Amino acid sequence: MANTRCRRITAAAALAASLFTQTAVAGLYPGVSNLNHTCSLVDPILSCSSGASDPSAVDTCCTETFGGLVLATQFWNTYTGFESEGQVLPKNAWTVHGLWPDFCNGSYTQYCDLTRQYDPLPSPNTTTGTPDGTPVPAWRGPDIGTFLAPLGKLDLLAWMNAHWVAQPGWRNGDFWGHEFSKHATCYSTFDVECYGPQYREHEEVADFFETAVAFHRRLPTWAWLEASGVRPSNASTFSLADFTGPLTQGFGAVPYIGCAGPKYNTTDAGKGSSDAGYTVINEIWYYYHVYGRVQRQQGLAVDANITGGRLTNCAQTPGALHYYERTTGSEV
Ligand SMILES: *[C@@H]1O[C@H](CO)[C@@H](O)[C@H](O)[C@H]1NC(C)=O
Numbered sequence: 001m002a003n004t005r006c007r008r009i010t011a012a013a014a015l016a017a018s019l020f021t022q023t024a025v026a027g028l029y030p031g032v033s034n035l036n037h038t039c040s041l042v043d044p045i046l047s048c049s050s051g052a053s054d055p056s057a058v059d060t061c062c063t064e065t066f067g068g069l070v071l072a073t074q075f076w077n078t079y080t081g082f083e084s085e086g087q088v089l090p091k092n093a094w095t096v097h098g099l100w101p102d103f104c105n106g107s108y109t110q111y112c113d114l115t116r117q118y119d120p121l122p123s124p125n126t127t128t129g130t131p132d133g134t135p136v137p138a139w140r141g142p143d144i145g146t147f148l149a150p151l152g153k154l155d156l157l158a159w160m161n162a163h164w165v166a167q168p169g170w171r172n173g174d175f176w177g178h179e180f181s182k183h184a185t186c187y188s189t190f191d192v193e194c195y196g197p198q199y200r201e202h203e204e205v206a207d208f209f210e211t212a213v214a215f216h217r218r219l220p221t222w223a224w225l226e227a228s229g230v231r232p233s234n235a236s237t238f239s240l241a242d243f244t245g246p247l248t249q250g251f252g253a254v255p256y257i258g259c260a261g262p263k264y265n266t267t268d269a270g271k272g273s274s275d276a277g278y279t280v281i282n283e284i285w286y287y288y289h290v291y292g293r294v295q296r297q298q299g300l301a302v303d304a305n306i307t308g309g310r311l312t313n314c315a316q317t318p319g320a321l322h323y324y325e326r327t328t329g330s331e332v
Pocket residue numbers: 012013016103104105106107
């Protein structure tokens with residue numbers, strides 16, 4: 001459960017991470033001034049387009065030049081493990097996982113600025129995920145959720161507690177710290193220089209959370225499925241197409257559909273099959289390129305396999321999938 005992102009790090013991403021962390025003192029690019037990042041003065045440039053490819057030719061605070069393939073990711077979990085502490089799941093809604101900046105070629109790096117490391121359980125524990133990477137020290141301070149009150153963002157904190165719920169066994173605030181430090185530090189537009197000479201401590205943290213929330217709120221996975229008659233059920237099973245169809249229609253491009261649980265051919269139902277896909281639906285990843293800084297919230301939906309990657313790790317056999325109902329008492 002410690003690894004919240006079940007994707008292997010490619011060798012290329014690992015190399016990129018090792019190169020960048022050597023220079024990552026504050027932000028992703030050395031020597032960026034904290035002046036003159038008024039993004040409304042420039043026409044928004046689409047990330048991953050040719051116009052966004054050279055960070056020295058654009059304002060990296062106004063154009064996403066580092067992680068231009070943006071993934072709004074959602075979880076379907078059936079319990080939290082901390083129900084007794086009030087950490088519960090929202091009724092009729094998927095929850096936020098994160099808003100990730102992948103490289104335009106689909107690989108990615110992580111923990112790009114260790115001066116903003118607020119993850120108490122770094123995963124992986126080095127920037128590359130290998131022993132020769134830079135160690136990511138565990139954060140021992142108060143959880144990142146506490147950064148929001150001094151910024152007057154208790155409404156955001158409340159919404160996050162309801163909708164940005166950690167996977168079983170994690171506390172929400174620890175999970176948000178993980179998402180921020182592992183992923184948000186790898187956007188050029190959330191670098192602190194972008195916030196000017198009167199930058200307030202943690203301002204970009206709140207800005208990132210607001211941005212992730214804004215993307216999530218436009219992706220009503222539960223309702224898109226429900227409108228097609230696909231509701232969680234512990235009595236029946238589903239096919240991949242039950243999810244791909246309505247979500248592609250709702251989003252406007254093909255999302256990635258993620259599963260966990262046992263592989264189909266290790267289950268009784270799939271005995272003897274060659275389908276080794278996983279059987280419990282638990283994640284959707286929606287892919288975008290973004291116009292201007294991601295904070296503008298203007299994404300262009302793109303297919304999840306735009307870089308050639310696969311569209312699912314789920315079993316493809318008809319009727320192989322579970323979309324489980326939440327545990328009684330885990331959902332309010
Ligand atoms: C993907 O893009 C990143 C950033 O530009 C680069 O460092 C990496 O080498 C690329 N990976 C591949 C497989 O091309």
